[in-house]
Amino acid sequence: MTNPTPGASRREFLSTAASAPLVAGAAAGVLGGEARAQTTTGAAMAGGQVLVTLKVNGQTHRLSLDPRVTLVDALREHLGLTGTKVGCNHGQCGACTVHKDGVRVLSCLTLAVAAEGSEITTIEGLADGDELHPMQAAFVQHDAYQCGYCTPGQILSAVACVKEGHAGSDAEIREYMSGNLCRCGAYVNIVAAINDAKTKMGA
Amino acid sequence: MAELPLIGEGAPRIDGRLKVTGDARYAADFSVPNPAYAQLVTSTIARGRIVSLDASEAGKVPGVLKVYTHENAPKIEGVPFFGKGGQAYQGFRPLQGVEIKHEGQIIALVVAETLEAAREAAFRVKATYEPQTPAATFGDGGTETEVAAEISKQHTDPKTGDADAALKDAAHVVEAEYETATNHHNAMELYSTTAHWTGDHLTIYEPSQWVYGLRAGVAGELGIPQDKVRVLSPFTGGAFGSKGTVTARSALTAAAARALNRPVKLLVTRAQGYTTASYRAETKHRIRLGADGDGTFVGFVHEGFELTSRPDTFLVSGTESTVRMYGFKNVRTKVSAVRADRNTPGFMRSPAEVPYMFALESAVDELAWKIGMDPIELRLKNDTKTDPITGKPFTTRQVRACFERAKELFGWDRRVAKVGAMRADGELVGYGAALACYPTQLAPAAVRLTLEGKGRARVQIAAHDIGTGTYTVLAQAAAGLLGVALDRVEVELGDTNLPAGPISGGSVATASSVSAIMKAAEAIRLRLATAATTSNDGPLAGKDKESVVLKDGRLVAEDGTGEDLTDAFKRLGVGTVEEYAEWLPDGVDEKAMRGLYNGSVKIVGGPMQDRTQFSFGAELVEVRVNPRTLSIRVPRMVGVFASGRIMNRMTAGSQVLGGMVWGVGSALHEQTEIDRRYARYVNDNIAEYLVPVNADIVHQEIEFLEEDDGEVNLAGVKGLGELGNVGTNAAVANAVYHATGFRARKIPIRIEDVLKSHLV
Numbered sequence: 001m002t003n004p005t006p007g008a009s010r011r012e013f014l015s016t017a018a019s020a021p022l023v024a025g026a027a028a029g030v031l032g033g034e035a036r037a038q039t040t041t042g043a044a045m046a047g048g049q050v051l052v053t054l055k056v057n058g059q060t061h062r063l064s065l066d067p068r069v070t071l072v073d074a075l076r077e078h079l080g081l082t083g084t085k086v087g088c089n090h091g092q093c094g095a096c097t098v099h100k101d102g103v104r105v106l107s108c109l110t111l112a113v114a115a116e117g118s119e120i121t122t123i124e125g126l127a128d129g130d131e132l133h134p135m136q137a138a139f140v141q142h143d144a145y146q147c148g149y150c151t152p153g154q155i156l157s158a159v160a161c162v163k164e165g166h167a168g169s170d171a172e173i174r175e176y177m178s179g180n181l182c183r184c185g186a187y188v189n190i191v192a193a194i195n196d197a198k199t200k201m202g203a
Numbered sequence: 204m205a206e207l208p209l210i211g212e213g214a215p216r217i218d219g220r221l222k223v224t225g226d227a228r229y230a231a232d233f234s235v236p237n238p239a240y241a242q243l244v245t246s247t248i249a250r251g252r253i254v255s256l257d258a259s260e261a262g263k264v265p266g267v268l269k270v271y272t273h274e275n276a277p278k279i280e281g282v283p284f285f286g287k288g289g290q291a292y293q294g295f296r297p298l299q300g301v302e303i304k305h306e307g308q309i310i311a312l313v314v315a316e317t318l319e320a321a322r323e324a325a326f327r328v329k330a331t332y333e334p335q336t337p338a339a340t341f342g343d344g345g346t347e348t349e350v351a352a353e354i355s356k357q358h359t360d361p362k363t364g365d366a367d368a369a370l371k372d373a374a375h376v377v378e379a380e381y382e383t384a385t386n387h388h389n390a391m392e393l394y395s396t397t398a399h400w401t402g403d404h405l406t407i408y409e410p411s412q413w414v415y416g417l418r419a420g421v422a423g424e425l426g427i428p429q430d431k432v433r434v435l436s437p438f439t440g441g442a443f444g445s446k447g448t449v450t451a452r453s454a455l456t457a458a459a460a461r462a463l464n465r466p467v468k469l470l471v472t473r474a475q476g477y478t479t480a481s482y483r484a485e486t487k488h489r490i491r492l493g494a495d496g497d498g499t500f501v502g503f504v505h506e507g508f509e510l511t512s513r514p515d516t517f518l519v520s521g522t523e524s525t526v527r528m529y530g531f532k533n534v535r536t537k538v539s540a541v542r543a544d545r546n547t548p549g550f551m552r553s554p555a556e557v558p559y560m561f562a563l564e565s566a567v568d569e570l571a572w573k574i575g576m577d578p579i580e581l582r583l584k585n586d587t588k589t590d591p592i593t594g595k596p597f598t599t600r601q602v603r604a605c606f607e608r609a610k611e612l613f614g615w616d617r618r619v620a621k622v623g624a625m626r627a628d629g630e631l632v633g634y635g636a637a638l639a640c641y642p643t644q645l646a647p648a649a650v651r652l653t654l655e656g657k658g659r660a661r662v663q664i665a666a667h668d669i670g671t672g673t674y675t676v677l678a679q680a681a682a683g684l685l686g687v688a689l690d691r692v693e694v695e696l697g698d699t700n701l702p703a704g705p706i707s708g709g710s711v712a713t714a715s716s717v718s719a720i721m722k723a724a725e726a727i728r729l730r731l732a733t734a735a736t737t738s739n740d741g742p743l744a745g746k747d748k749e750s751v752v753l754k755d756g757r758l759v760a761e762d763g764t765g766e767d768l769t770d771a772f773k774r775l776g777v778g779t780v781e782e783y784a785e786w787l788p789d790g791v792d793e794k795a796m797r798g799l800y801n802g803s804v805k806i807v808g809g810p811m812q813d814r815t816q817f818s819f820g821a822e823l824v825e826v827r828v829n830p831r832t833l834s835i836r837v838p839r840m841v842g843v844f845a846s847g848r849i850m851n852r853m854t855a856g857s858q859v860l861g862g863m864v865w866g867v868g869s870a871l872h873e874q875t876e877i878d879r880r881y882a883r884y885v886n887d888n889i890a891e892y893l894v895p896v897n898a899d900i901v902h903q904e905i906e907f908l909e910e911d912d913g914e915v916n917l918a919g920v921k922g923l924g925e926l927g928n929v930g931t932n933a934a935v936a937n938a939v940y941h942a943t944g945f946r947a948r949k950i951p952i953r954i955e956d957v958l959k960s961h962l963v
C-alpha cells in the first residue's frame with residue numbers, strides 16, 4: 001500500500017462501513033466479536049491502517065491494511081495469491097472459498113483482520129509440492145470444470161465437504177456443494193470427482 | 204496428412220493443472236506495478252438527463268485520485284456497434300454527455316489508491332436527474348415496434364410457398380404464443396479491465412472472447428494505432444457471449460491510466476455487469492403449425508418479437524434456424540424489433556436458437572398431442588434431407604439416428620402416452636423431448652505452428668479458452684497431425700501478439716482454428732517429406748512425397764519405412780520448422796484476413812450457396828413434479844449429438860453437459876426481473892437471479908454419434924459450444940405438460956404457473 005489514508009479514525013471507518021453495503025453486510029453478517037476485539041487491541045496504526053498478521057499456506061505475512069480489506073482482497077491484491085477468485089463479493093457464489101483453520105469460509109465475507117491468528121489455506125497451498133492433492137487430481141481426471149474460474153472454490157469446498165463427512169452419497173454431495181456455483185455447469189463431473197477423491201483422501 | 208480420429212480421445216485438459224492449482228491467470232490476476240483501483244458509478248434512472256453530478260464528497264475520501272464524470276471524462280471516439288460491423292457492444296457511449304439511455308448507465312469512474320477508497324468514493328458520488336418515464340419491456344407505453352426486414356439490411360424473413368393457405372386446409376393446426384424471459388450471462392468471472400501504459404504502448408488485461416476485436420475497439424476509441432495496443436486474455440472465466448464485444452469501460456480505464464500516468468485496475472461489480480454489458484433480451488413468438496391427417500407438416504408460420512434498445516437494433520432472428528428443422532412445405536416468417544429504454548442486448552449462448560427453438564419445439568409437442576402421435580415419431584416423420592427454404596442438401600443431418608439412440612438410452616418406451624399417467628415415489632412423472640440444433644459456422648483464422656526436431660511442437664493463435672477446452676483440442680490437433688505426443692505440444696492463446704484467431708462466438712473457434720492448424724501442419728509435412736524423398740540417400744529417398752506422413756515422432760512412408768524426426772530435420776539443416784498459415788472458410792474472400800487482424804468479424808455458415816450445414820442433437824428429459832409443493836425437478840437428462848468431428852470426447856462432453864444445465868436454467872430458473880416503473884433490473888445478483896446449482900442437476904447422460912462431414916470445413920469439425928443448450932427448455936416444458944397437463948408457453952416455469960394445472 002503506497003498511500004495510507006491519513007487521518008481516518010476508527011469512527012470514520014465505522015461510518016464508512018455503514019454507508020457501503022458491501023462492507024456493512026460483511027460486518028453484520030459474518031463477523032463475530034472476535035474481529036471487533038482484534039481491531040481494537042492495539043493493532044491500529046497511524047493513518048487508519050492496521051497491522052495484520054496472516055498465516056497463509058503455512059507462511060506468515062505481516063501487512064499494513066485498511067481495516068476494511070476483506071480476506072479475498074488481502075490475498076489477491078496484497079499477497080499476490082490470485083488463485084482465490086471473486087465471483088460476487090456478496091457471499092453468493094462460493095468462488096472465494098478458502099479454509100480457515102480447516103473450515104470452509106467465504107473470503108469475500110471475511111475481513112482480513114478477522115483471519116488473524118488462523119491458519120488460512122488457499123488453492124495455492126493444497127498440493128504437496130509437485131504432487132496434487134487427490135481432489136485436485138480428481139478434478140483434472142473427471143474434467144470437473146470448464147472455464148476453471150469456480151474451480152479453486154469448488155476444490156476447497158469439496159475437500160471440506162469430504163472432511164465434514166458430507167460426501168456420503170451423491171445426493172449429499174450435491175446438497176453440500178450447492179453453495180459453489182458453476183456457471184459452466186460441470187456439476188455431474190464435480191460429483192464424480194469428489195466420489196473418486198474421497199476414497200483416496202481416506203474418508 | 205495424418206488423419207485425426209472422428210471422435211478424439213478423451214484426454215484430460217493440458218491446462219488442467221493450472222486450473223486446479225490456481226496458477227491459471229485470468230485477466231484480473233495479472234499484477235501490474237503500483238496499480239490504482241477504479242470503480243464505476245451507474246445511473247439510477249433509465250431515461251432522462253443528469254442535472255448535476257456532485258463528486259465533491261467522493262473527492263474528499265482519502266486516497267481518491269480522480270473522479271471522472273461527463274464534465275471531465277476523457278473524450279472517447281465511439282467505434283461502431285457490433286451489429287453494424289464494429290466492435291462496440293452498444294452504439295451509445297456513456298460519460299460523454301448528460302443523456303441517460305438506460306438504467307445502470309455509467310455516470311462516473313472513480314480512481315483511488317486502494318480498492319476500499321475507490322468503493323467508498325463511488326458510494327459518495329451524488330447525481331440529480333431530470334427523469335422521463337421509461338418504457339421497460341413489451342406492452343409498455345412508449346415502446347416502438349419496427350419490422351426487422353424494413354430496418355435492417357442484414358435481415359430477410361425466410362419464406363417459401365403459401366403457408367397461410369396451407370394452414371387453412373390443414374387437418375390439425377396449433378396456434379400459440381410463446382415467451383422467453385430476459386436472461387443475463389452471469390459468467391462466474393466478473394468483468395474487469397486493467398490498463399498499463401509503457402510510453403505510448405498500452406497493455407490491456409481483460410476477460411475476452413475476442414482479443415483482436417478488443418484491441419481494435421480500444422485503439423479506435425482512444426484514437427491510437429492498433430499496433431500500440433496489446434490485449435491479453437489467456438484464460439477467460441466463462442463468457443457465453445458476454446465478453447465478445449467492447450464495452451465502454453475498456454477505453455475509459457485506459458484513458459484514465461494514461462492521464463494518471465499509472466496502471467489502473469477496474470473491477471466491475473456483479474450488479475453493474477447487468478447494465479454495462481449485454482444480455483439475452485426477452486422474446487415473444489406467434490406460431491402456427493399445421494399437419495395433415497397423418498402428421499405430415501403442411502405449413503409453418505413463425506413471427507418473432509425481440510426487445511432491443513433505443514439506439515441499437517440487435518436482433519437474433521432465430522427464424523433462420525427454425526424454418527430448417529423439418530420438411531415444412533410452406534413457410535412464412537416475420538421478425539420485429541421492439542425498442543425500449545434498456546441497455547442494448549447481445550449474444551448469449553445460442554442467441555437465436557434458445558428462444559426460437561423453445562417456441563418451435565413446444566409447438567411440435569402440442570401438435571403431437573393434438574394428433575395423438577408420439578412426439579418423437581412426429582419429428583422423425585417430418586425429418587428432411589434438404590433445406591426447405593433453399594432446396595439445397597444438408598451436408599450431414601443425423602436427426603433420426605440421434606433420436607433413436609437417445610430413446611434407447613433414456614428408455615422412452617416406458618412412456619405412457621397420457622397426461623398425468625406416470626407416477627413414482629408419490630410424484631408426477633413426465634417425459635419430454637426436443638430437437639437441438641446449431642448452424643455450423645466458420646470464421647477466418649491464422650496460426651503459427653512450430654515443430655522441433657526433438658519432437659516438441661507449438662501452436663500460437665489468438666483464439667481463446669473460455670472453458671471450451673481450446674488449449675487441449677488445439678494441442679490434440681497438432682499432436683495428431685505432426686505425430687508427436689500430446690504432452691510435447693505447447694499452446695499459446697488469448698494474446699494479440701499472436702496470429703489472429705477467430706472470435707470465440709458462434710461456435711466457430713475449434714472448427715476454424717483446427718482448419719488453420721491443418722493447413723500449417725500440411726506445409727510442415729511437405730517441407731520434411733520433400734527433403735527426405737528428394738535426397739540421394741536415406742530410407743525415404745525416391746518415395747512419393749505425398750505418401751509420407753508424420754507419425755510417432757517419425758517421418759514414415761505408407762510401407763512403414765521411415766526415419767526419426769531428428770534425422771529428417773538434419774537433412775533440412777534446421778532444428779525447427781515453423782509455418783504460418785491463414786485459413787479462409789468457403790466463400791470468404793482474401794480481404795477477410797486483413798479484416799480479422801483489424802478487428803472485423805466475418806462468420807459464414809448455416810445456409811450456404813450450395814448446401815446447408817447444421818449440427819443436431821436429441822434431448823430427452825424426465826421431470827418430477829411434487830403434487831404438494833409443485834416443485835419441478837429434473838432427475839435425468841439424455842442427450843445424443845451429431846456434430847462432425849469431435850476433437851476430444853471429454854471436453855466436448857463437458858460442453859454439452861454444461862449446455863443442458865443451461866437449458867434447465869432457461870426452463871426453470873433464469874429470469875432477470877424488471878421493475879417496469881423504472882426499467883430497472885431487480886435481481887441483479889447471483890443469488891436472486893437463479894441459476895442451476897449442484898443439487899438441481901442429478902443425472903446426465905450424453906453421447907456423440909460418429910459423423911464424417913468433409914464439406915463443412917477442412918477439419919470436418921462443426922462446433923459444440925452452443926448445441927447442448929438448444930431445445931432443452933422445450934424438452935423440460937414438454938415433460939411438465941406430460942406430467943401435469945400444464946402447457947408452459949412462457950419460460951421460466953414457476954410454481955405458481957403449475958398451479959393452473961387441473962391435475963395438481
Ligand code: FES
Nearest residue numbers: 087089091094108
Ligand atoms: S465471491 Fe465470495 S461468495 Fe462469491
Ligand code: FES
Nearest residue numbers: 146148182183184
Ligand atoms: S468451470 Fe466455469 S464456472 Fe465452473
